Amino acid sequence: xxxxxxxxxxxxxxxxxxxxxxxxxxxxxxxxxxxxxxxxxxxxxxxxxxxxxxxxxxxxxxxxxxxxxxxxxxxxxxxxxxxxxxxxxxxxxxxxxxxxxxxxxxxxxxxxxxxxxxxxxxxxxxxxxxxxxxxxxxxxxxxxxxxxxxxxxxxxxxxxxxxxxxxxxxxxxxxxxxxxxxxxxxxxxxxxxxxxxxxxxxxxxxxxxxxxxxxxxxxxxxxxxxxxxxxxxxxxxxxxxxxxxxxxxxxxxxxxxxxxxxxxxxxxxxxxxxxxxxxxxxxxxxxxxxxxxxxxxxxxxxxxxxxxxxxxxxxxxxxxxxxxxxxxxxxxxxxxxxxxxxxxxxxxxxxxxxxxxxxxxxxxxxxxxxxxxxxxxxxxxxxxxxxxxxxxxxxxxxxxxxxxxxxxxxxxxxxxxxxxxxxxxxxxxxxxxxxxxxxxxxxxxxxxxxxxxxxxxxxxxxxxxxxxxxxxxxxxxxxxxxxxxxxxxxxxxxxxxxxxxxxxxxxxxxxxxxxxxxxxxxxxxxxxxxxxxxxxxxxxxxxxxxxxxxxxxxxxxxxxxxxxxxxxxxxxxxxxxxxxxxxxxxxxxxxxxxxxxxxxxxxxxxxxxxxxxxxxxxxxxxxxxxxxxxxxxxxxxxxxxxxxxxxxxxxxxxxxxxxxxxxxxxxxxxxxxxxxxxxxxxxxxxxxxxxxxxxxxxxxxxxxxxxxxxxxxxxxxxxxxxxxxxxxxxxxxxxxxxxxxxxxxxxxxxxxxxxxxxxxxxxxxxxxxxxxxxxxxxxxxxxxxxxxxxxxxxxxxxxxxxxxxxxxxxxxxxxxxxxxxxxxxxxxxxxxxxxxxxxxxxxxxxxxxxxxxxxxxxxxxxxxxxxxxxxxxxxxxxxxxxxxxxxxxxxxxxxxxxxxxxxxxxxxxxxxxxxxxxxxxxxx
Numbered sequence: 001x002x003x004x005x006x007x008x009x010x011x012x013x014x015x016x017x018x019x020x021x022x023x024x025x026x027x028x029x030x031x032x033x034x035x036x037x038x039x040x041x042x043x044x045x046x047x048x049x050x051x052x053x054x055x056x057x058x059x060x061x062x063x064x065x066x067x068x069x070x071x072x073x074x075x076x077x078x079x080x081x082x083x084x085x086x087x088x089x090x091x092x093x094x095x096x097x098x099x100x101x102x103x104x105x106x107x108x109x110x111x112x113x114x115x116x117x118x119x120x121x122x123x124x125x126x127x128x129x130x131x132x133x134x135x136x137x138x139x140x141x142x143x144x145x146x147x148x149x150x151x152x153x154x155x156x157x158x159x160x161x162x163x164x165x166x167x168x169x170x171x172x173x174x175x176x177x178x179x180x181x182x183x184x185x186x187x188x189x190x191x192x193x194x195x196x197x198x199x200x201x202x203x204x205x206x207x208x209x210x211x212x213x214x215x216x217x218x219x220x221x222x223x224x225x226x227x228x229x230x231x232x233x234x235x236x237x238x239x240x241x242x243x244x245x246x247x248x249x250x251x252x253x254x255x256x257x258x259x260x261x262x263x264x265x266x267x268x269x270x271x272x273x274x275x276x277x278x279x280x281x282x283x284x285x286x287x288x289x290x291x292x293x294x295x296x297x298x299x300x301x302x303x304x305x306x307x308x309x310x311x312x313x314x315x316x317x318x319x320x321x322x323x324x325x326x327x328x329x330x331x332x333x334x335x336x337x338x339x340x341x342x343x344x345x346x347x348x349x350x351x352x353x354x355x356x357x358x359x360x361x362x363x364x365x366x367x368x369x370x371x372x373x374x375x376x377x378x379x380x381x382x383x384x385x386x387x388x389x390x391x392x393x394x395x396x397x398x399x400x401x402x403x404x405x406x407x408x409x410x411x412x413x414x415x416x417x418x419x420x421x422x423x424x425x426x427x428x429x430x431x432x433x434x435x436x437x438x439x440x441x442x443x444x445x446x447x448x449x450x451x452x453x454x455x456x457x458x459x460x461x462x463x464x465x466x467x468x469x470x471x472x473x474x475x476x477x478x479x480x481x482x483x484x485x486x487x488x489x490x491x492x493x494x495x496x497x498x499x500x501x502x503x504x505x506x507x508x509x510x511x512x513x514x515x516x517x518x519x520x521x522x523x524x525x526x527x528x529x530x531x532x533x534x535x536x537x538x539x540x541x542x543x544x545x546x547x548x549x550x551x552x553x554x555x556x557x558x559x560x561x562x563x564x565x566x567x568x569x570x571x572x573x574x575x576x577x578x579x580x581x582x583x584x585x586x587x588x589x590x591x592x593x594x595x596x597x598x599x600x601x602x603x604x605x606x607x608x609x610x611x612x613x614x615x616x617x618x619x620x621x622x623x624x625x626x627x628x629x630x631x632x633x634x635x636x637x638x639x640x641x642x643x644x645x646x647x648x649x650x651x652x653x654x655x656x657x658x659x660x661x662x663x664x665x666x667x668x669x670x671x672x673x674x675x676x677x678x679x680x681x682x683x684x685x686x687x688x689x690x691x692x693x694x695x696x697x698x699x700x701x702x703x704x705x706x707x708x709x710x711x712x713x714x715x716x717x718x719x720x721x722x723x724x725x726x727x728x729x730x731x732x733x734x735x736x737x738x739x740x741x742x743x744x745x746x747x748x749x750x751x752x753x754x755x756x757x758x759x760x761x762x763x764x765x766x767x768x769x770x771x772x773x774x775x776x777x778x779x780x781x782x783x784x785x786x787x788x789x790x791x792x793x794x795x796x797x798x799x800x801x802x803x804x805x806x807x808x809x810x811x812x813x814x815x816x817x818x819x820x821x822x823x824x825x826x827x828x829x830x831x832x833x834x835x836x837x838x839x840x841x842x843x844x845x846x847x848x849x850x851x852x853x854x855x856x857x858x859x860x861x862x863x864x865x866x867x868x869x870x871x872x873x874x875x876x877x878x879x880x881x882x883x884x885x886x887x888x889x890x891x892x893x894x895x896x897x898x899x900x901x902x903x904x905x906x907x908x909x910x911x912x913x914x915x916x917x918x919x920x921x922x923x924x
Contacts, residue, residue: 038058054225159243250337270322289310353441374413389404390431471558474557496509534549580663595613698917817850837868860877872892
């Protein structure tokens with residue numbers, strides 16, 4: 001039970017024990033070091049329209065020393081002018097009773113100074129000051145009791161309960177005492193203490209009540225309000241106790257704003273409703289607080305009925321989170337405290353104006369049903385009190401339509417009293433009087449119109465997926481949008497179905513706005529055709545059914561990953577144009593959002609090429625911003641982040657990815673033999689032939705300079721018969737020497753041959769014969785080997801067009817392939833720092849040089865720094881320019897010129913033994 005009973009009990013024991021007035025086991029008043037506070041005032045701080053004949057009162061957090069409550073510690077001012085009046089003190093409350101009525105429409109300031117103290121001598125920490133504004137009239141209305149605890153005729157009331165009576169207005173504390181607030185057990189008065197906080201009076205019995213007993217509470221007409229108006233009649237109520245005391249702690253059952261509420265108005269009062277009546281003296285600004293972060297918010301705390309209210313002194317700050325707390329010092333009427341602090345938070349309004357985001361009917365809608373309800377959906381929750389028939393109107397021209405306005409969720413609805421007229425245009429309006437929960441009004445009136453008369457059957461205007469759509473995601477929902485609002489009760493899994501062939505697909509059907517949605521219970525099967533149907537049983541709001549079933553079909557996505565089926569340029573392309581757009585064609589349609597410069601790249605080595613990526617059909621295109629560089633190898637790549645419409649990532653295919661290509665290096669390199677062009681054989685040290693059958697055959701002219709030795713027979717030509725004797729070789733051409741038939745021709749041919757030799761000799765390459773003065777630079781060479789002291793062996797090798805250098809001699813031990821990549825002008829240059837030899841063979845087993853991809857023997861050059869030897873049975877291709885001798889062993893052939901002593905300082909002989917040598921273009 002409360003301390004009142006404990007005090008009485010210990011007081012009795014103290015008298016019996018002869019202890020005088022000292023309470024045994026309780027601290028003296030001198031032990032109290034807690035300063036008192038003002039917990040409520042009447043009128044409240046900031047209150048307006050206050051009656052001019054009111055008294056002013058302040059209730060303290062504890063009993064005060066009456067001697068400290070006087071006209072010097074409790075004052076009232078009109079501006080700087082003191083108001084005359086009498087000060088009294090009763091219970092926990094002090095009253096200031098003005099001598100005369102206050103002035104109307106005037107701001108008054110009341111103050112309790114720090115001179116006010118409790119019985120232990122603890123003073124208020126600071127002056128307590130509040131303001132209020134009077135109205136124009138006096139208060140002549142008598143107060144009434146509006147509620148009691150326990151309620152009248154209550155039963156099973158706990159025996160340790162206190163009684164409360166809440167009045168219709170603040171009361172004069174001097175009139176609320178144990179003479180005006182009584183409790184009787186039959187005709188026996190119950191001893192107790194009476195206190196008043198604001199408009200609530202509390203009777204706290206000295207001891208627990210009797211069990212199973214009928215008690216009667218009374219508020220007499222001696223109780224008066226602050227204007228001196230007494231109750232019109234005694235207020236009497238009764239209740240019956242039960243058998244037990246109240247030991248259950250109170251709880252907070254409701255708050256306003258709710259925990260985690262948003263868009264709270266900045267002028268909101270914060271309230272907490274308890275599970276039972278509380279001791280008003282424990283509901284103060286110490287037990288009920290509001291914080292902005294860690295900063296306390298100043299305000300006044302009041303308590304009425306079951307609800308405590310925190311009224312901030314000023315408006316809260318917009319878009320700010322606040323935390324409210326009820327501490328465990330708050331107690332119920334039986335002295336039970338909250339088990340734990342109750343804490344909740346809320347966020348004030350963002351200050352932004354709400355908007356209307358959709359309406360039914362839509363603006364400019366036609367064929368609207370005559371029994372339509374008109375609704376508007378807002379961008380946020382609205383203040384219900386501002387959604388009325390004053391802020392939501394419907395007009396037929398200038399004539400207002402009567403109806404009822406309701407609000408739920410974020411939607412306001414206007415329900416016309418009667419059906420609307422057909423063939424009539426109506427205008428609906430939401431005015432700026434509509435406000436959100438934060439008090440922010442709409443920025444402007446929202447107006448829309450629609451036309452009544454719906455005799456037309458509804459129809460489907462669009463579907464998702466569209467009819468005959470392909471590559472539909474397996475987790476898709478199927479939806480149909482109508483041309484008007486439908487009756488949602490007619491949109492069900494009976495009227496909206498999905499079939500896999502003839503098998504129904506299970507799923508849930510929903511309807512919102514003008515769209516019906518079928519949500520399959522499980523993912524659809526891949527690569528499957530489905531058929532959706534909206535039956536004619538689907539109706540609009542006017543009850544018009546669809547004219548016919550609406551049927552459409554679609555096919556779900558395939559799960560096969562896409563691949564690249566072709567590229568341009570192709571992988572390995574050697575002659576791409578400098579302005580080439582790089583493309584990749586896929587095996588299926590791709591998701592164009594995944595075809596970007598992040599997934600489609602072109603590199604020059606490790607340097608990204610800057611370009612624009614586009615996608616059309618099934619082809620992605622990389623368009624370089626600038627021309628590509630001639631002769632450079634580029635690498636193009638499509639990453640796995642490129643996906644098809646089903647989201648399947650790119651997979652490897654038959655076409656290389658990445659792929660490379662080379663930009664055309666520019667004009668074709670032309671090695672100009674000049675006058676030596678028609679000559680198959682050249683020698684500076686003569687020609688020697690071994691007359692083995694079959695005889696050697698030379699298809700082309702022969703030049704000998706300076707040594708004109710030749711044991712050959714000229715078959716076709718104008719001269720030279722006397723220069724070559726013997727029976728071989730056979731020459732299909734003419735023989736030119738420095739003496740016959742033209743002494744200048746052989747020298748000129750030899751000079752052109754020397755120039756060609758030098759032209760294809762790199763500046764740093766063998767032999768060291770000087771620079772290429774005035775010559776056309778060749779492409780960067782590829783060094784094939786650097787084997788000192790032994791030959792570089794080639795066999796089963798594959799070559800693409802280019803310049804190849806060996807730092808030593810070259811031995812061709814087996815077939816090699818020269819692939820022109822489709823370019824008939826492809827140039828191959830092989831340079832040996834020493835000799836060139838092909839391995840000896842036998843019938844059916846011999847060394848060959850194979851030409852593929854358009855390669856021509858005339859474009860193949862073998863520049864030899866010493867001598868060349870073509871082995872037995874070898875099939876040689878290309879032009880040999882040897883610094884010294886050329887020897888062809890028995891039965892070897894050469895499609896190409898064989899020029900011995902081609903170097904300026906070389907002296908080269910040509911040795912034959914049953915061979916065939918042909919100028920390119922005349923090869924057998």
